[in-house]
Every structure is written in C-alpha cells, then in structure tokens.
Amino acid sequence: MSNPDSATQDKTPAFRYVGKLAQQIEAKWQDRWDENQTFHVPNPGDANFDASKPKQFIMDMFPYPSGVGLHVGHPLGYIATDLYARYLRMKGFNVLHPMGYDAFGLPAEQYAIQTGQHPRITTEKNIANMQSQMRRLGLGHDPQRGLATIDVEFYKWTQWIFLEIYNSWYDDEADRARPIATLIEKLESGAIPAGDGETNPEGKTWTQLSQNEQAAIIDSHRLAYLAEIPVNWCPALGTVLANEEVNAEGRSERGDHPVFRRPLKQWMMRITEYCDRLLDDLEPLDWPEPIKKMQRDWIGKSKGAEVDFLAVEPGGDSSGTSFFESRKKLGWAEGSPIEELAIRVFTTRPDTLYGATYMVLAPEHPLVDQLTQDEWPETTVEAWKGQFPGSPEGASPKEMVQSYRAYAESKSDVDRQKDEKVKTGVFTGSFAINPVNGHLVPIFIADYVLMGYGTGAIMAVPAHDERDFEFARQFELPTPIVVEPPKKWKKKNIKDGELVSAFSGEGKAVNSEVIDGLETQEAKAKIIGFLEEQGLGKGAINYRLRDWLFSRQRYWGEPFPIIFDEDGQTIALTIDDLPVELPEVDNYAPETNDDPDSKPQPPLGRAKEWAKVTIDGKEYARELNTMPNWAGSCWYYLRYLQPQNNNALVDKEVESYWMHSAKKGKEKGDTYDPQTSHIGGVDLYVGGAEHAVLHLLYSRFWHKLLFDLGHVSTPEPFGRLFNQGYVQAASYKNSRNFYVEASEVEEKDGQFFFEDEEVKREFGKMGKSLKNAVSPDEMCETYGADTLRLYEMYMGPLEASKPWNTRDIVGVYRFLQRLWRNLVDEDSGELLVTDNAPDEETERLLHKTIAGATKDMESLGFNTAIAKLIEFNNHLTSQEKISRSVAEPLVQMLSPLAPHIAEELWEKLGHTDGITYTDYPVANPDLLVEDSIELPVMINGKVRGKINVSPEANPKELEEAALANERVAESLEGLSIKKVIAIPGKMINLVAK
C-alpha cells in the first residue's frame, strides 16, 4: 500500500479521541496556558496578588538535566504534584508550583572533558530538552519562577549563603548561630576564653594576641572552616569524593577507580553543632516515619559517659588491686606527669564498668606512641603480641604497633567488612587502671575501634559486648559477668562454665560494688553520679554525625567567595564582590595519576589570571576548590519565592507569606487536610527516598542557619515530605548475561524471546542500563499526554514501586475515549449534553463520586480517585444524553488529572475563561444519605443473608429484620441464638449453637 493511513483515515470519525486528536488538543492548550501565563502566581506586593486566599507551596525535588532525557519513570512525582497543585488551585489556594534544575555536577564535567565543549553549553541544551518534555506532559509550573543552580544570578546567592555561614559562629548559650561580630565582643570581654591550649598555649589575654593569633581563634569558631582531615582521595579522577560517591568496593562510583583515605586540607561545615536541633525538630514534621528514622540514625545520638582511665607509668608497679591503693602507689596527684596519660573513653554502658578487662585504642589514636613500650612486659600473654595478616615474628611492641598501623591503613573498607568477625590487634605493652576497681587492664590497638567516633578509645567489656567478646576470645582475655542475664539465656550461652557469647541486654548489676543489684537504667545513673563525684568521668552524649566536607577539586561547581593573603590567612569577600564567576579554562580535567600520595590539583588553578586578585596593590590568591553538588540544592526552594530579586536572597514579606506557618499542629492519621495541617515550610515536597539523609539533612541544616541569622521565618524548610515509589520495568538478559532491548522482546506461551533466542525476565528500576526505558514522548504520540498522566497515576499508590506495563495503558485511554464520546459527537464534534435535569440515581452517584474523589485527591490517592471517575463515567455511558449539571462537575473533576481534554470539553460546554481556576465541585451531603442500605446478616461470622434496612435502624430493628429473613431462618434451623451483635449501618452477627 502506498499510503497505509488512507484506509483508516477514511473510516475513523473526525472527532474520535485518538492520539492524533489528543495531540492537537494538547498543543492548543499548552500554547494557551503560555500566552495567558495561567500558572504564574503573583507574590505579595505584586499587582494581581489576591491576599484573601490561603497559600500552598507544592514542590518536586528538582532534577539533574541529564543528556538522555526523561523516561516514563521520571515524571511520576512531577505528575502527582501537578495534579495536586491543579486541585488546590480549584480549591481556592494561591498555589506556588515551580520547577528548576540541579545543574552543576560530574556528568556534565566529564562530558566536557571528553568533548572539550563548555559544560554550560551541554547543560543548557539538556535543560531546554527536559523543559520541552515536561511542557508536553502539561505540567503547570510557574513560567516566571524557573531556575538552574548554574545561573550566575542563582549561585551568587549560594556564595552569599556561604559567606553568611563563614561569618557566623555557634553561640551555645543562645543555642543558635550568630554573626561573628558577637563572638569577637565576647572574646574581647573575656566572656569566652581566648582560645585553648592549642590556639593559645601561653594563655594570653585577647588583646595580647597578635592579629594572626586572633584570627586563628576566630576561625576555630566559624561554622565554615578549613581543616585537615582524612578524605576520599581518588588520584585517577584527580578529586576528593564524598562518601556517597565511593562504592561498596572502596572504589569510585564513576569509573571504578581506587580511592584512598588521605588527610587533606578541606572546607568543612560545622553541622554537628545542630545535631540536637536537627533531631528534635524532626518530631513535628509530616514526613514518612522511615525517613525520619534514617535521619535519626544518621545523626546517631547516644547517651552514656566519658570515663578517664589512667595509664600506668612504664615500669610502674602493677600489683595494685584497688584503685585507691594504685593511686597512692603511683603517686597520683594534681599535675603529676602520669595525668597526661589519661585515656578518655566513651561508653553507652557505664553500668558495665566493673566488667572492663582491657582497653582498645584506634590505631591512629594520638596516645599510641607514648603508650607503646620498648619491651613486652613479663605478664604479656603470647596471644597479645599481635594477631593480623603479615605480623612479624618475634618483634618488639614498637615494631608490632608500627606494622599493625601500616596494615590497618592499607585495609580497605571492604576487607574490614569481610572479616568483621575476625578481630585483629596488638598489645601496646602498657596497662591502665580501671578507675572503679583499680584492676590493671592491658591496652591494645585494634581497627575495630574507629578514631572518628567517640574518643577513639574504648573500655572493653567482653561479657556484655559482642565485638569485645570476639576480641577477648581471640586474645585470651577474661570475661567476667557484671550484668545478670536471664536464666534462659544462661542455659543457652554458658557451656561448661564458659561464656559462648556476650550478653548485651539489660539486667541487674552484679560483681559491681556500688551498683550491685540495680537494674541497668538505675545502675547507669548511679555510676555516672559516682564517677562525677570522684572526678573520674561524667555523663556524656555522642553523635555519629561528622562535620560536612564541603569542597571538591572540580571545575563545574560554585567557586568559593574566599581569597588568601600571602600568609595564607583566609579572607572572605563581601556581597559587593559577588558573584565570583567561574573562569574560562582550556581544559576542564583535573590532574590525574595513579599515585595515592599525590596532591589534588583543582582545575581552577589553570585559570592563572583569575586565580590571582589584586586589592589595593596587594596580591591575593583565590580559593581554587569548588562547592559540592549539594550546595545549590540546599536552598533552591527559597529562590523560587522570588528568583528575580537582585538585592536579597528573597524579600522578607514574600518569604513569610509562602513559608511562614500560620497554623500549628499535625493532624493525626494519614490523610492531610491542607486547611488545618500546617507546620510551616514547603507544604508538600515530593521526591525519591534516596535523598532521605544527605540532601534533606544538609538542606535542613542550612535552613536552620538562615533561620538563626534572621533570613527565613520558619525553623524547617519542608513541612510535609512525600516519597514516591519507583517505576519498575521488566528487563531481559540473554544467555551471556547481557541485557537486551526490552521493547524488542516477544512473549510466546509465557516464555520470552529476543531475535529468536530465549531470554530471562527480571524486574528492576527503569533505566538506560537495563535497556528497558520507555520514553514519554513515544507515549504522548500514541495516546496523548492526558492518557500518559492518567496511567502513571492509575498504576497504583504514589508511594509504591510498581511495574510499568505499556499494555495496560489502553485502560485509561479507553476511559478518556468513552468520556469524550459521552459528551461529544464523534462525527461532527458537537456537544451532546442536555439541559434537562439528571435522574435521581445519576445525581446521587455524582455526589458520591464528588465526595470520594475529593477525599482521594486530598490524600494523594489518585489511583482510587481515577477509579471512581471511571466508575461514574461507565454509569453515564448507558444514558442517551448527559445532563449539563452532571457533565460540568465531571469535567472539572477530570481537569487536574487530564487537564487538556478537560479544558477542551469545558470550552465546548461554553466556557471561555478556562477551567484552571474554576471551583472544584462540592458534594451535597443530602444526596449522600441513602434511604435504605443492604446489610449482611452473619451467623457465627459467616454471611448467610442480606437485609435492606434504613441506615439508622437500631440494633433491635436490625435483629428483627435479620430473623425475618428467609435464608437466615433456614440457616438457623436446629440452632439457638446465644448472642446478637448488631452494629447499625454495618452488619448483624448472630452467634448460634
């Protein structure tokens, strides 16, 4: 056939709702929306602002503009927020619903390195492509509030926030961040001591200190600071990497190159100052509970005690059995040299202190050198002398320790995980005194103790800690019980009088002098009191969260607004110097090599001219690192409020309107009523659960900083968070374990074939790598965007992961076709509605549908909302002509879900102003009440009959009606009723024997 379309073209009615017509309608309304700026919402102070309306700020996690474009999995959340935003507009809210791009980052830079093209060019091209894909889906984002983190006018404010953080300190007294000037006041007045032993060893007063000394002390308080810390250094990529950019094998996520832990001087952010507030403020947030838990775990607050163990002087008498005696023997007094060898440990179980039989320090612990002896003490057990692969034979403690440290450093994280159960370590040759019972305990180093947590040293209580127990068994150390385990446990875990595993539960303290007989919680409190009295320790709290590594050796990121003078003193630029724009360079690639000991060379160093700044004839060097990808995403939501403001991050009045919490308190239950549940910040933030900790934690941290400094009016950025599920899809692997193009796989009798070869089916997250991506453009072409939107929402609940199945799309496609055909003549395109009133049944069903759909829309239950519309539309299909008074609310209910077809029908219904800002239909409660309802009658819990009664019928009436039922009577033959449970409006249950 020369023209395959001609046959179908002749027969398909001109106004049948098929892909082609859908596309025409969609293009028409997308243009109309643009022309009218339909989705732009004005700010307070703007000409058209309607101050009488309440507000809703509905937002997605903004995407990275990838070069391959969207697949149908990406817009799931965007469609949901668009639906919800459209619904809220019809409910009379001022709705802020913007979209932006998280556009700095490694992929664009890598592409630039390969092609030599500036990353800005490719990134902007990708953004334009994604924008047109989103436009085609009919997403109603505010056209005047778009942004990208790479826009100079945007990152100017990212840099400004950095300066605000740099120029502030954490005032513990006020429990908030304050400008650095207030710190200087306190230093000058002596309210805060001028430095510590490290920054001010001679204990000078503030005014006696030199300028550089003063600067060092101020720097040590700043919330953004430079520090030399161990970081993930990847020489092959030439950059340091964040932990999340390093995979489980200890290699770079990108390129699979080796990564080394090396101490390097980097920018840090003092997020640890905010641990408690980040923890406490989670409570009132309307967030998924698992996400809150992940944040809590990440912050990792644990309560316990810090206890000082004193190391015994080399060659000291080790025969002491009581602490107080040892203390005397050792001549322990204030200022005695031995006091410098206090080893501080952190423990969450101070109640087990009497069971501490040895100590372990992290291999990097600063006291290790001092503690390591030249000779093994006489009492050294053979097993203590070193257990680790490649330990030298017959070595001295010094050699052993040195060798072990080298071993531990070389060990990758994977190796560590692999032999989690097998402990390694070395005895230092030194002993310490257990402060409560005076026992001498050997001091080991082992890599199961981490320098980064607590004090980097532990007291080991092998009977009550799994890890300590494992170590003790290997190193032949005693395991005395100091917490009484339950009898059952003892039966199982004590064999031949020997402990088989550690008891880490709670119970009565035993063999513990002052706390004997106390339950764990009381014992903890009492022993902490005792330690504090004796000056041996104190109650303490520890956090797992570390300060945030904030610099990268990359080109494609925000430059720091920081310069250095010739002494290396840090100098912050001011707002007038912003933005600090990225320089042009001829090569975007970082220096790369294979040498783990090489130093990072930031690519910005190549911009020799840019890197030097001359101010008042003096030369300064620019900071050459750039900010991490998280910087822009930490605060972008605030810029949506007023992206064009050149004088401030955002105007106070504008910020307060969109962010400020007018009403407080979270409603119990899962449903969310935007009228009453309002705790401030963004009203709905939708995105994937993969950002549970990093982005959402960093963002909360910055927001709290900005709150402390008076730039925002709410303590939290996102009042309500919702995690959408993933779109999964079938992927197919051939016999050589390669993925094959899923779209070309054919199914025959439950088996799958690709090019006649049988392939295996799996299910996974949709994406390029599994070769199972389905493009939204393709779907829009075949069915139209409205059908695609409906299908994505109809697949299942928004929060669930569910498989994509192109075959199923026809279901919602047919729904739209049927609805269209119910209202429009397929041949003439003319409207089919009548002005006559609908029949009562239809009217009742309409109002039931309105009530149901409203409830579903409010709780983001779009799948069931659609089901209700389908059900109602199916009912209408059998009617000759649809009443206008039914058609109009139906089209309105459809409009958030399938806005283009709804606009078109609305126009056909004779309205000229568009459907977007019309009022969502309201159910008439009178029509929701039925005269008579059908209730089940159960006998012994099994349905034996149905009765028709008034919904208000009382239990007595129900019982009478039930007994009058023929089938019920039959089933009751030979039985006598023992009990009747009748619940009005629900059911009747007859208990009979």
Add this chain to the structure above:
RNA sequence: GGCCCGGUGGCGGAAUUGGCAGACGCGCGGGAUUCAAAAUCCCGUUGGAUUACUCCAGUGUGGGUUCGAGUCCCACCCGGGCCACCA
C-alpha cells in the same frame, strides 16, 4: 548481622476505627453489531464442588486474641530498601 517496608486472582491493584475480600483497569472467555475485521456495546471471570439454588476453601506459613482478622499479637518463610565493628 541490625533496622525499616512489603507479600491479596493470570497481572497492576481496591478494601474508615477489626465488620459482605477482590472496587477499578489489563488480560482472558462468551455474546451483539459487521460480508469480514478494527472499533464499540453487553455478559462472565479467586479456586473447588453443583444442572441449579447453593455449599466448601481462600489475603506468604504456623499459632493466638475476638461474636468477627487481609487488618491486631507471637514465631517463621520470602521479596525489596537502608545502615553496617558507632563502643
């Protein structure tokens, strides 16, 4: 290893506070329409027994609480996710 989430027809999924399991859609079967097909419309569709009325079983497995359990409790199995020697 720890913690979290989930398991309902051939498939995706519905089921207020415990109260008629399987809404709605896909697929499948049957019918109407058509010269035929596509499209459309109607009927059926958890399994088993039954001509039928109807009966029995049934929400991963095993126990429990209850007049009544997909829903609550205990133990276990399977799948997915997060963390992983955090003292």
